[in-house]
Amino acid sequence: MPEVNDAKNTDSGKPKPEEDPALAQFGIYAESAPVAERAAPVATTLPLELRPGDRVVFIGNTLFDRAADHGHFEAMLQLAHPDLNLTVRTLAWSADEVDLQPRPDNFASLKQHLTHEKADVIFAAYGFNESFAGVERLPEFKARLTTFLIDLKTSAFNGKSGPRVVLVSPIGNENIAGVPAADLNNERLAAYAKAMAEVAEAEQVGYANVFGGTKAAMDPEATTLTINGVHLTGEGYRVFAEELFRQTFGESAPPENEELRAVVVDKNRQYFRRYRPLNTFYYTGGRNKDYGYLDFLPAMRNFDLMVANRDARIWEIARGKTFGGRPVDDSNLPPLDAVIESRGANEWLDPGAELAAFKVDPRFEVNLFASEEEFPEIACPIQMRWDAKGRLWVSCSTTYPHVYPGREPDDKIVILEDTDWDGRADKSTVWAEGLHIPLSFELTRDGVYVSDEPHFALVRDTDGDGKADTKEKVLTGFGTEDSHHALHDFAWTPEGDLIFRESIFHNSQVETPYGPIRAKNSAWFLFRPATRRLISFGNYPNTNPWGVTFDRWGFHVASHPIFADAFHALNPPYPEQHPAAGNLPAYSGVCGHEFVDFPMWPEETRGGFVKVRYKPTNRVELHQWIEKDDHFEEAYQTDLLFSTNLSFIPVDLRHGPRGAMYVCDWYNPVKGHMQYSLRDPRRDRKSGRIWRIVPKGATLQDPPKIDGATAAELVRNLARPEYRYRYWTKRELRDRHDPAEVEKALDQWLAEISPSKTGGVRHDQIEALWAFRNIGATRPALLGELLECEDHLARAAATRMLCWWHADLPNDGVDALRARVNDENGIVRLEAAIAASHIGTPAALEALLDVLDHPMGDHLAYAVRSALGSAGLAAHWKNDPAFLTAHPKLAEFSRSWKSGDQIKILNAKATGDDAEFDLRADLKTVEISCVPERLLFSVTKIEARAGQPVKLTLLNPDATQHNLTIVKPGALEEVGMAGNEMAKDPAGLSKGFIPESDKILFHTRLLDPQTGEILRFEAPGEPGVYPYLCTFPGHWIVMKGELIVSE
Incomplete structure (x- = not known):
């Protein structure tokens, strides 16, 4: 295998292009654009x-x-x-x-x-x-x-x-x-x-x-x-x-003149890309200084020319001239200026060499399911979904990260088939073309819902020929400030809604039949196709997390946060946000999760899940899923697959219909959105791989009948232990069968299983409850039974249903809500808090306040705080001193928020030598923050005398881990690159990404979000410039400063 190096932050040796001052006229910025007199x-x-x-x-x-x-x-x-x-x-x-x-x-x-x-x-x-x-x-x-x-x-x-x-x-x-x-x-x-x-x-x-x-x-x-x-x-x-x-x-x-109208539409399309381009955080926003000048201004110049060319064509047609459908002449467009390529790129390997670079858990084996070698149409794959026929659908984007003048988006959804079940794809069909960066999608009746920036679109095959022929802009107005932070993580919830999210930087405002939905700086969304209703929830500060699934009981599992059910309260009044995750487990750098529930997988892995990680290391991990008092949490076990070739970028994973695990590999030597120019020519637009993981010696199983099954046959699949069979079954019931027929089948199945109250019947009843909502039916009596049943996880799942069915229960569901707010189990109380935000009435608020009489862990406290801050409930108590006076426990809980919002200094209390250090007369104190979402230190220059005692407090209000490492003069790049190399070390994270180097003088630990540390040291005795940096892989190139020591 050729030697593989992490070249992301090395110098490519290519000089920076000279700036053209004339390009500045094409930027339109709030800080400088003129306003009319x-x-x-x-x-x-x-x-x-x-x-x-x-x-x-x-x-x-x-x-x-x-x-x-x-x-x-x-x-x-x-x-x-x-x-x-x-x-x-x-x-x-x-x-x-x-x-x-x-x-x-x-x-x-x-x-x-x-x-x-x-x-x-x-x-x-x-x-x-x-x-x-x-x-x-x-x-x-x-x-x-x-x-x-x-x-x-x-x-x-x-x-x-x-x-x-x-x-x-x-x-x-x-x-x-x-x-x-x-x-x-x-x-x-x-x-x-x-x-x-x-x-x-x-x-x-x-x-x-x-x-x-x-x-x-x-x-x-x-x-x-x-x-x-x-x-x-x-x-x-x-x-x-x-x-x-x-x-x-x-x-x-x-x-009307159709020739003229067609040119008008084309002109509007080109102007839209000039007025509202993707990646505005890099054009106008906080990251426009690095690459925005060359990534955008030449493009804006050319879009202006293209629009002007179409204006001229429109005028000619309006005066009676015809062009017979000939395209507009854009030969006056100059070539786009060269971009910065100062950073190195990782090594590209062919699929065979990439496979050889994998370090695979000895219990498993990996083979290539499909790649660009046999199927060039799967270049740049992003997401995968299986249909009821056992076919793998893949969304692919060669347009990412941006569309430029003279190019039209032509991203695809491709169907891969393994017709002989040998573990290798042998057939490929391009199902949809002309999409615009489909970060995620989900299958629905006759088509897919898909992210089509800035739109949420429905692409359908209306004539049954196996190819999409219509695209409807279902909703529009979602943020595109960063094209890989836009709508993603599409998944059907167990209850039959389509869930998706967007990430940091974005401003979304979407018109719906029920009123506008707005969200700032990331949010989750739920879309109900039958009613076209969109709601938003979980609007809190985070990064760009990917990956979403649901466990057996319907608990939402993500990456930021891990136990996402705690974050399901409806949003606060716009533009407020819910509080940051604080010390709740939450991070980015992960792209997918999949629970292990197929019987041929090793017993010790079942009940846990697999996740794919693309930063700071590139690997496929195995985790346990462990119940605690008010949440579930993950526990890392081992790496199922680890790669030292950092062009391996796993971005999705799914169990296939026979139990194998499939990993989607966005294989690219350029890994990074902000780290490289959007137009960097080294961004690979030809590679794409799908890997298949199976336990060694396992006999894969035949899936149950889903496609073509009757409703009576399908409902019995809901008792299967495999989540994906149940997932595909509910989709089939919702999309392919008459609701009345499904209702009848569900009622018959329930009648067969309900007399027995042992075993898995409670879970079967919950699955039936979810299936009823999938088809738009309700069963208040069944909900009432489950709310009071002996199984606390079933009670929690039923309590979640109060969000949707409270109006079908007596007293608007408030009596049932109050009972669950006072439940003996913390997870049930958490779900009740979330449900209260959805009911949103004064009575729901009064019921929720009972939770303050019970113990609260961090997850429950977060859910309660967010519910109380939701727009519906906040209107009944915030800014109302009389209400707080009448409810002293709420007043006390509210006061505790402010103290809880403070960053926790891990070693804040000084004792012994530290206390004496802090009393030294010439002590220099410095406070440095990690600037959220900017990869910057708030202080980039510290001045001290040789030998002077320094008390440095590092605060991390960011959503990403950081450290601060002080090194010897001239050692910045050496130590930074050593930190990068630790991305290839499975133990790098546990070592805090602090390299073993004699060039390191002092360092903090790797700080989690909302934590801080005090670093005490004496300035070096030799005058000079001592760099400091964050050694988390990739951060040091911009996250750095200088300690200047004088005599």
């Missing part, structure tokens, strides 16, 4: 008159954001005014309100962008999201809208005069299966549309009331113009465009 307002009257060269901008919410995908109204504008050479741009953003417009860090404001676009005419669509505040808040809304319009119409965005403004009302909503949007929203929307008319008249702006016309078009029962009751289909947008045109210009729109 004030101007006298211009009255806008309808019918609107447009002028030659007018620059028209659409702003507002999802109504205009999604309109750009269809281009109907914009095409009508151009066709009706062929000689005006109108320039049209869309700055709308999902769920925007007139004065609530969350944006990425340092992203220019709406007014700055309007100034950049030199807006002459503005169409502003608002009112939908604001309306969910209710009709009682109409006076407040009118005041907010008035302030917004005054500011808008008195800003000289074009440098000369105020803009002409057309305010656009919300559209009508319609009832569709599962979503009674018209019944829920139309009466309220009509009131808001009327209020908008009043404000528009008072402020002398144009007003296009499209509510009535669109509602009338939706009224016929056979008509469906929306995908979810509130967001329009393509045909719906045609109807909306015609109504908006009539309202704005007082006449019917001209006949």
